[in-house]
Amino acid sequence: MEKWNKQVEEEIILLIKDWLKHKGKTQKDLRDILNASSDRMPALIETLKAEYSSGGIPNLVSVLCSIEQSWAKGNPPILKQETSSDPFSQLDLLLEELKEDCNN
Numbered sequence: 001m002e003k004w005n006k007q008v009e010e011e012i013i014l015l016i017k018d019w020l021k022h023k024g025k026t027q028k029d030l031r032d033i034l035n036a037s038s039d040r041m042p043a044l045i046e047t048l049k050a051e052y053s054s055g056g057i058p059n060l061v062s063v064l065c066s067i068e069q070s071w072a073k074g075n076p077p078i079l080k081q082e083t084s085s086d087p088f089s090q091l092d093l094l095l096e097e098l099k100e101d102c103n104n
Contacts, residue, residue: 002056004049012048012060013041019064023071033067 002008020030031039036047052060 004052009045
């Protein structure tokens, strides 16, 4: 399994943006169905990165396909749990990026 890196992340971001535009959906729609902490792209990517980490590209594709099917059927998103507002989530993402930069 290829390790998550900036190139993979950038390709997934482009894919997600094009996919949302094509489907007429917003990042908020994706946040709702992923149960992400925010509708900002870094938070969405962190959620997708966790899916990638647990099973690689096949797992990530499976998640995205199930979302596609749900949207195609017109089903409302099923939230796994109530999302809570974390004012430090963006700081956590920044710290994680700094750690990655220091390790490279």
